[in-house]
Amino acid sequence: MKAVIFDLDGIITDTAKYHYIAWKNMAQKIGIEIDEVFNEKLKGISRMGSLELILEQGGKTGVFNATEKDQLATDKNAEYLELLKELSAADILPGIKTLLEQLRAANYGVALASASKNAPQILAALGIEEHFPVIADPAAVKAGKPAPDIFLAAAAQLGAEPTNCIGIEDAEAGVRAIRAAGMKSIAVGTDEAIINSGADIIVAKTELVTIELVEQLFGKQ
Numbered sequence: 102m103k104a105v106i107f108d109l110d111g112i113i114t115d116t117a118k119y120h121y122i123a124w125k126n127m128a129q130k131i132g133i134e135i136d137e138v139f140n141e142k143l144k145g146i147s148r149m150g151s152l153e154l155i156l157e158q159g160g161k162t163g164v165f166n167a168t169e170k171d172q173l174a175t176d177k178n179a180e181y182l183e184l185l186k187e188l189s190a191a192d193i194l195p196g197i198k199t200l201l202e203q204l205r206a207a208n209y210g211v212a213l214a215s216a217s218k219n220a221p222q223i224l225a226a227l228g229i230e231e232h233f234p235v236i237a238d239p240a241a242v243k244a245g246k247p248a249p250d251i252f253l254a255a256a257a258q259l260g261a262e263p264t265n266c267i268g269i270e271d272a273e274a275g276v277r278a279i280r281a282a283g284m285k286s287i288a289v290g291t292d293e294a295i296i297n298s299g300a301d302i303i304v305a306k307t308e309l310v311t312i313e314l315v316e317q318l319f320g321k322q
């Protein structure tokens with residue numbers, strides 16, 4: 102089976118802006134300032150991994166114990182979920198709904214490989230959960246992106262060989278994960294990290310990820 106494995110944040114919808122608001126507010130409460138440039142580093146990184154990067158940024162690594170860190174992450178997630186209440190089908194990034202429909206019509210396997218523990222709720226809010234028979238569970242894999250685990254888990258659940266899979270990502274850590282999984286990669290974005298990510302195909306925007314592009318990449322095998 103040939104399959105396409107999607108990242109969520111930055112590919113299907115843009116939740117990065119909500120993550121940013123929630124992390125910024127949490128960081129401020131403990132005396133740390135973060136900006137949008139720093140926020141790029143959090144893309145694709147797990148919740149606790151993101152918190153550690155923020156603490157490091159503020160010179161506060163090791164200041165909080167495990168219980169306190171859990172509380173900080175929980176508070177951030179509560180605000181994030183509050184911000185997500187407004188999410189609807191209008192927030193699906195351009196071209197993605199059409200791509201999902203075309204992939205289904207052409208019998209491609211489709212799965213989600215997101216670091217987000219909120220992914221099932223987000224897909225439901227967008228009204229596209231029916232397109233994702235497989236949602237790899239980030240809590241069930243050993244290592245987060247840039248390790249290949251989440252993409253390999255998605256392929257295994259689909260019953261697809263990694264070499265028959267294309268991964269689509271907007272984060273450098275995500276592209277590294279796809280490449281480490283031995284899959285073909287499509288990267289979306291214009292920042293330097295993405296341009297230099299080594300992805301097989303790099304496009305500027307989600308609407309440029311078409312079924313023709315997917316077929317072209319499979320044809321290269």
Ligand code: B16
Nearest residue numbers: 109110144145148215216217218219
């Ligand atoms: P949650 P992706 C990632 O999603 C986000 O890019 C990253 O910023 C976030 O920290 C991570 O999900 C965990 O999200 O707190 O909802 O579990 O890009 O892998 O779809």
Ligand code: MG
Nearest residue numbers: 108110111271
């Ligand atoms: Mg992403």
